Amino acid sequence: MTMSSTTESVTVLTAMYAAEAEYLAAGGPGTASFDLLASFFAPDVELHQADALPYGGTWRGHNGMTQFFLRMGQVWESFEMVEQEFLATDETAVVLTQVHARARATGRELSFPILQAVKVKDGRITEVRPFYWDTRAIAEACAVPTPTD
16 A cells, blocks of 8 residues: 555545455455444445446445445455555545456456545545446446346
């Protein structure tokens, strides 16, 4: 992990990603409690995922984040954040994450970057906007194969 500077947003994000690793190690969605992550997110947090993804749409609040993580667990068998770089100012951070993941439906493995614009206010994440390099490749890797009769 590399950082351009230490700001409140980087401190919050670094702690949140550590908690996310703990959450996943404890069994993740459907097994572990979202309470491990809740303190890092504002009650009215918004996560905007690309509509083309199997977990696309806008997820709001702690309940929305819980549902998002459940959906991610249904889509991905594994989702590893291999490397992260942070660029941050006071309330805004950009996080470049290299991901290695395996789709649950197809078993296909992918490596891809995600660039996230994250807003942090009063020590909590208020908004996340991820940008994927190739949403089509991700959607295709996660698609349940259609029988050809």
